[in-house]
Amino acid sequence: MSNPAQSSIGLQLDTLLLGSISQIIEQARGRVNHAVNSAMVEAYWQIGRLIVEHEQQGESRAAYGKQQLAQLSTQLTAEFGKGFDVSNLRNMRRFYEAFPIRETVSLELSWSHYNQLARIENPSARTWYQQEAAQQGWSVRALERQIGVLYYERLLASQDKAAVEAEAQANTQPLAQQQDYLRDPYILDFLNLDSGHYQEADLEQGIINNLQQFLLELGKGFAFVERQQRIRTEDQDFYIDLVFYNFKLKCFLLIDLKLGKLSHQDVGQMDTYIRIYDQHKKGDDDNATIGLILCSQKSEAVVKYSILTDSEQMFAAKYLPYLPSEAELKHELERERAWVQQQLGANHDE
Numbered sequence: 001m002s003n004p005a006q007s008s009i010g011l012q013l014d015t016l017l018l019g020s021i022s023q024i025i026e027q028a029r030g031r032v033n034h035a036v037n038s039a040m041v042e043a044y045w046q047i048g049r050l051i052v053e054h055e056q057q058g059e060s061r062a063a064y065g066k067q068q069l070a071q072l073s074t075q076l077t078a079e080f081g082k083g084f085d086v087s088n089l090r091n092m093r094r095f096y097e098a099f100p101i102r103e104t105v106s107l108e109l110s111w112s113h114y115n116q117l118a119r120i121e122n123p124s125a126r127t128w129y130q131q132e133a134a135q136q137g138w139s140v141r142a143l144e145r146q147i148g149v150l151y152y153e154r155l156l157a158s159q160d161k162a163a164v165e166a167e168a169q170a171n172t173q174p175l176a177q178q179q180d181y182l183r184d185p186y187i188l189d190f191l192n193l194d195s196g197h198y199q200e201a202d203l204e205q206g207i208i209n210n211l212q213q214f215l216l217e218l219g220k221g222f223a224f225v226e227r228q229q230r231i232r233t234e235d236q237d238f239y240i241d242l243v244f245y246n247f248k249l250k251c252f253l254l255i256d257l258k259l260g261k262l263s264h265q266d267v268g269q270m271d272t273y274i275r276i277y278d279q280h281k282k283g284d285d286d287n288a289t290i291g292l293i294l295c296s297q298k299s300e301a302v303v304k305y306s307i308l309t310d311s312e313q314m315f316a317a318k319y320l321p322y323l324p325s326e327a328e329l330k331h332e333l334e335r336e337r338a339w340v341q342q343q344l345g346a347n348h349d350e
Contacts, residue, residue: 037111041107041110041114044091044111045099047089048092048093048096049096049100051069051089051092052096054068055093069086070086072084072089073086073089076089091115094118095114097118098117099118109134117129117133129143129147208241208257211242211257211332211333212227214324214332215242218324220246220248221248222246222253223245223246224244227242227243228241231277241257242255243255246322249290249322250285250286250287251287251289251319252281252289253290253323254270255292255293256273256293258294262304266293270293270306271306290307290319291306291307294333305319305323
C-alpha cells in the first residue's frame with residue numbers, strides 16, 4: 001500500500017522536474033530564434049550592400065534590375081534554394097539603402113520587421129517605428145498596422161498624445177511565441193525548409209486533403225499542381241490553398257477555403273490571386289485562370305466562382321460544365337467538415 005506522503009513528494013518532484021526541463025527548452029528555443037533572426041538580418045544587410053556597391057560601378061539601376069539581378073537570383077536559387085528571387089533581392093537592396101549604417105540595425109528585430117521598415121520613405125518616421133517596435137516588442141503585424149494607420153504622424157499632430165498612445169497599445173500584438181517563429185516564410189526560405197507543414201489549422205488542412213482527392217476523382221480533367229502555393233508581389237506574400245490545372249479547359253483553377261463567413265475582402269483577394277496568376281503563371285495558349293472560394297461553416301456552405309476576363313454568360317457556358325457543381329461542392333464541404341471535426345474530437349478525447 002503506497003504512502004500518501006511519498007506519493008505527494010513524488011508528484012512534487014515530477015512537477016519540479018517538468019518545470020526545469022521546460023525552462024531549459026524555452027531558453028534554448030529563444031536562443032535559436034534569436035540566432036536565426038540575427039544571422040538572417042546580418043546576411044541580408046550584407047547582400048544588399050554588395051548589390052548596391054556593384055550597381056554603383058557604372059551600371060544603371062534599370063539595366064541592373066532587369067538583367068543582372070535576374071541572373072543573380074537564378075544562380076543563388078540553384079545553389080541555396082528558396083528566398084533569393086528577384087523581389088527578395090530588391091528587398092535586401094532596399095534594406096541596405098534604408099539602413100546604410102550597420103550600427104543602426106538592431107538585431108532585436110527580425111528580417112520581416114525590417115522588410116516593413118525599409119518601405120517607409122520618411123527617415124524620421126522610419127527610425128521612430130524601428131525604436132518603438134524594439135522597445136515595445138511589437139510583432140510584425142502590429143508594426144504593419146501602426147504604419148498603416150499613420151501612428152507616428154497622428155502622434156505628432158495630436159494634442160492628446162496619451163489617447164493616441166492608448167489606442168495604439170490596445171491594438172498591438174506582442175512578438176511571436178518561440179514555437180511560432182519557424183512559421184515565418186522568410187525564416188523557412190533562409191533555412192531552405194518546406195513551408196507546407198506550417199500553414200493553416202488542422203481542421204482546414206483536413207478539409208483541403210479531402211477536397212483535393214474529391215476533385216481528382218471527379219473525372220473532369222483536373223490535375224493537381226500544388227498546395228499552399230506561395231505567390232509573391234513586391235511587398236507581400238500570398239498562399240493559395242489548392243492549385244489545379246484542367247486539361248479540358250486549358251486553364252488553372254485556384255481554390256481558397258474560408259472557415260468563417262465569406263466576405264467582400266475574400267472575393268477581392270481571390271481576384272488579386274487571379275490577376276497575379278494570369279500575369280506570371282499562365283501560358284500564352286492557356287485560358288483565363290478561374291478562382292473558386294469555398295466557405296464552410298457549421299450550418300451552411302457557400303461557393304463563389306471568380307473570373308476576371310470573361311463575361312458571366314461566357315463563363316457559364318464555357319467553364320461550368322467542367323467544374324464541380326455548386327450542389328456537389330456544398331455536399332462535399334459539409335460532409336468533410338463534419339468528418340474532420342469528428343476525427344479531431346476523437347483525437348482530443350484520446
